[in-house]
Amino acid sequence: MEACTFLSPTRLVIGRDAEAQTPHWIRQEGCSRVLVHHDSGYVKQSGLVDRIIALLREDGLTVVELGGVVPNPRLALVREGICVCRENQIDFLLAVGGGSVIDSCKAIGLGVAYDGDVWDFFAEKDGVPMAVPTRSLPIGVVLTIAATGSEASNSCVVTNGDLKRFCDNDVNRPRFAIENPLLTCSLPPFQTACGIVDIMSHSMERYFTCEEGGNYLTDALCEAVFRTCLTCAPILRENPQNYQARANVMVASSLSHNGLTGIGRTGDWASHFIEHELSGEFDVTHGAGLAVIIPAWMRYVWPERPNLFLAFATRVMGVEADMDHPELTIQEGIRRLEDFFRSMGLPTRLRDMPGVGRVDERIMEKMARRVRTVHADGSIGWVKRLYTKDIVVIFQLAQ
Amino acid sequence: MEACTFLSPTRLVIGRDAEAQTPHWIRQEGCSRVLVHHDSGYVKQSGLVDRIIALLREDGLTVVELGGVVPNPRLALVREGICVCRENQIDFLLAVGGGSVIDSCKAIGLGVAYDGDVWDFFAEKDGVPMAVPTRSLPIGVVLTIAATGSEASNSCVVTNGDLKRFCDNDVNRPRFAIENPLLTCSLPPFQTACGIVDIMSHSMERYFTCEEGGNYLTDALCEAVFRTCLTCAPILRENPQNYQARANVMVASSLSHNGLTGIGRTGDWASHFIEHELSGEFDVTHGAGLAVIIPAWMRYVWPERPNLFLAFATRVMGVEADMDHPELTIQEGIRRLEDFFRSMGLPTRLRDMPGVGRVDERIMEKMARRVRTVHADGSIGWVKRLYTKDIVVIFQLAQ
Numbered sequence: 001m002e003a004c005t006f007l008s009p010t011r012l013v014i015g016r017d018a019e020a021q022t023p024h025w026i027r028q029e030g031c032s033r034v035l036v037h038h039d040s041g042y043v044k045q046s047g048l049v050d051r052i053i054a055l056l057r058e059d060g061l062t063v064v065e066l067g068g069v070v071p072n073p074r075l076a077l078v079r080e081g082i083c084v085c086r087e088n089q090i091d092f093l094l095a096v097g098g099g100s101v102i103d104s105c106k107a108i109g110l111g112v113a114y115d116g117d118v119w120d121f122f123a124e125k126d127g128v129p130m131a132v133p134t135r136s137l138p139i140g141v142v143l144t145i146a147a148t149g150s151e152a153s154n155s156c157v158v159t160n161g162d163l164k165r166f167c168d169n170d171v172n173r174p175r176f177a178i179e180n181p182l183l184t185c186s187l188p189p190f191q192t193a194c195g196i197v198d199i200m201s202h203s204m205e206r207y208f209t210c211e212e213g214g215n216y217l218t219d220a221l222c223e224a225v226f227r228t229c230l231t232c233a234p235i236l237r238e239n240p241q242n243y244q245a246r247a248n249v250m251v252a253s254s255l256s257h258n259g260l261t262g263i264g265r266t267g268d269w270a271s272h273f274i275e276h277e278l279s280g281e282f283d284v285t286h287g288a289g290l291a292v293i294i295p296a297w298m299r300y301v302w303p304e305r306p307n308l309f310l311a312f313a314t315r316v317m318g319v320e321a322d323m324d325h326p327e328l329t330i331q332e333g334i335r336r337l338e339d340f341f342r343s344m345g346l347p348t349r350l351r352d353m354p355g356v357g358r359v360d361e362r363i364m365e366k367m368a369r370r371v372r373t374v375h376a377d378g379s380i381g382w383v384k385r386l387y388t389k390d391i392v393v394i395f396q397l398a399q
Numbered sequence: 400m401e402a403c404t405f406l407s408p409t410r411l412v413i414g415r416d417a418e419a420q421t422p423h424w425i426r427q428e429g430c431s432r433v434l435v436h437h438d439s440g441y442v443k444q445s446g447l448v449d450r451i452i453a454l455l456r457e458d459g460l461t462v463v464e465l466g467g468v469v470p471n472p473r474l475a476l477v478r479e480g481i482c483v484c485r486e487n488q489i490d491f492l493l494a495v496g497g498g499s500v501i502d503s504c505k506a507i508g509l510g511v512a513y514d515g516d517v518w519d520f521f522a523e524k525d526g527v528p529m530a531v532p533t534r535s536l537p538i539g540v541v542l543t544i545a546a547t548g549s550e551a552s553n554s555c556v557v558t559n560g561d562l563k564r565f566c567d568n569d570v571n572r573p574r575f576a577i578e579n580p581l582l583t584c585s586l587p588p589f590q591t592a593c594g595i596v597d598i599m600s601h602s603m604e605r606y607f608t609c610e611e612g613g614n615y616l617t618d619a620l621c622e623a624v625f626r627t628c629l630t631c632a633p634i635l636r637e638n639p640q641n642y643q644a645r646a647n648v649m650v651a652s653s654l655s656h657n658g659l660t661g662i663g664r665t666g667d668w669a670s671h672f673i674e675h676e677l678s679g680e681f682d683v684t685h686g687a688g689l690a691v692i693i694p695a696w697m698r699y700v701w702p703e704r705p706n707l708f709l710a711f712a713t714r715v716m717g718v719e720a721d722m723d724h725p726e727l728t729i730q731e732g733i734r735r736l737e738d739f740f741r742s743m744g745l746p747t748r749l750r751d752m753p754g755v756g757r758v759d760e761r762i763m764e765k766m767a768r769r770v771r772t773v774h775a776d777g778s779i780g781w782v783k784r785l786y787t788k789d790i791v792v793i794f795q796l797a798q
Contacts, residue, residue: 001413001643001646001647001650004414011405012406013404014400014403014404015403213643214647216626216631216643217650217654220626221623223619223623224623228616244400247613251663255659260659263413
């Protein structure tokens with residue numbers, strides 16, 4: 001267990017009709033002028049946004065509405081949101097939606113509390129290093145998709161043209177997340193599946209670490225998230241309305257990315273960085289991209305830390321250990337993970353992804369070169385340091 | 400998964416020399432006048448308290464020291480602490496120690512922020528119901544024993560004469576907990592063992608719930624805590640200095656009682672209430688008392704929820720399920736838990752406890768009658784409603 005700080009101050013408000021508590025928790029923050037941010041899609045058409053706005057207004061809060069968030073939220077709308085907040089003296093941001101809406105809110109919050117250009121927090125400009133935020137507007141969430149964990153995480157991902165960039169900082173953590181599992185019961189199977197992959201991926205990035213042993217507690221916490229997803233996915237395939245499975249997946253979403261499963265571990269995050277370029281290029285859903293990238297990454301890097309991948313195969317995927325041929329056990333574990341992803345209706349190869357298909361080698365190289373580097377030598381990842389050429393091989397394995 | 404709110408805002412600062420960050424995190428709270436509270440025991444003699452005080456003073460903070468906390472912390476010292484804080488305009492409370500010191504700090508914080516008598520928060524007086532706190536002084540912890548989880552919990556237990564009473568409230572949650580596993584390496588085996596029982600007990604109280612199924616995630620989170628304790632205890636028996644095992648137990652302490660493992664569940668807490676009377680009567684260490692009460696409670700209540708106890712036996716204690724005779728599997732699980740407690744050097748019967756021995760039936764009845772009731776009908780517990788006569792039977796089973 002490595003030295004670390006763990007902080008997760010987000011209040012989770014869980015249960016049927018939990019959204020009725022939204023005005024109360026905004027009042028608790030001492031705020032009264034609320035921007036309600038959403039994607040103008042199902043959450044608006046279903047009447048949820050209007051219902052929340054009515055609740056806030058009944059409580060005497062001032063509300064301004066801003067819809068239009070798209071998957072992989074765009075910088076342009078963030079800039080518009082910053083202007084709207086300033087014009088209306090907004091003091092609280094309420095995201096009604098999933099990861100994209102929450103991240104758009106987080107970026108707006110950073111921008112409102114900053115004199116410069118909000119993109120300074122996401123990318124270098126003319127050799128000037130990225131800015132580090134020190135404050136934001138307070139944010140609350142009414143969660144409608146269990147997936148990104150953004151409702152309790154410090155991370156914020158925004159897309160500008162074909163650049164998908166992130167800003168991780170504790171000021172991004174929402175004050176509260178309203179988690180009513182019923183709000184996720186009408187999600188189509190594809191969104192449910194992508195969400196489950198995303199939830200698993202946040203603990204997988206932390207589970208596969210460069211440390212050798214000694215993480216008994218967080219190993220088991222990660223495995224708790226994995227097993228919950230493996231248990232709930234088939235229940236939801238059979239019956240998308242199953243309240244208990246929806247509730248478990250929803251809370252797993254928050255706990256998988258609030259830092260809990262990474263206490264004392266060095267997360268790898270290479271699969272995420274690689275997938276960010278894939279969805280930046282092809283605009284695929286993040287979870288669907290991960291279902292393709294993660295197995296390819298596992299196949300490429302497992303020889304660096306066989307014991308970790310053996311633990312995953314046996315303790316999570318239920319493979320019987322063949323200690324004479326541990327490599328067979330590991331490979332069977334990866335195969336079963338792919339089978340699980342496919343059982344939810346997701347492709348596990350680039351060529352099977354709608355809108356992607358066979359990817360030209362030059363596109364792979366372009367995406368690989370664009371991956372944001374982590375280490376000074378230009379590589380990413382901790383289980384194995386990955387350079388541009390390694391990332392191209394992972395794309396090839398995913399083909 | 401039942402409706403609930405989960406909040407755990409305590410920052411965990413984990414690692415070797417983590418205590419060097421103490422002044423920084425006090426400054427972050429905007430505070431400058433610190434009461435350093437401790438038990439005048441090993442933490443003082445080892446030089447730790449003086450080292451912390453020197454760190455704070457080097458940073459320009461004003462420090463007042465108050466030692467003398469005893470196990471099952473006493474109301475008299477709490478009252479003294481409240482006076483000391485008022486006389487010295489203290490704005491931050493720093494507990495250097497374990498659960499007793501932290502709880503004494505919490506009670507002092509409640510008292511300083513309240514005009515009336517602090518005991519109002521812990522007991523009815525002349526028919527006036529208990530007061531509910533709305534604020535406290537900010538509290539930080541330098542943790543030296545992994546056990547009670549008080550460093551991240553909302554609970555505070557104080558003893559007044561032979562009355563041991565609690566006040567659970569979110570205002571009690573510390574702002575930060577400094578967790579340097581090296582500070583626990585010199586704990587004697589008895590304290591280590593009592594701590595491990597206490598840590599397990601906080602998730603056991605939540606694991607054994609009145610709900611039937613559907614808690615996939617928190618079942619697995621509880622089991623993660625149990626397995627971490629089962630793994631680390633023998634390592635620490637062999638080598639009390641093992642850093643990784645100390646670190647895992649320390650973080651398990653915080654996560655087992657910050658509410659995480661109880662998300663969406665109704666905790667039982669009968670064993671704790673019964674043990675509180677045992678340690679109120681005989682002044683035994685809380686964890687040692689639990690090692691006696693928990694198995695007796697399990698033997699008495701398991702027929703109410705056999706599936707839960709079967710899951711515990713098979714998934715935690717590693718008993719192979721005999722589905723023709725599940726009661727044998729359950730009983731074997733309880734036996735193995737007792738074996739585990741004994742393997743750490745703890746008695747699992749009242750008659751074997753130093754300072755207790757054979758307990759007279761009238762003393763059992765006196766303790767049973769004194770248990771603070773939970774339900775309107777005078778009973779406690781959720782797995783099975785326990786009345787005075789049931790509690791006497793549990794004491795008899797523990798004899």
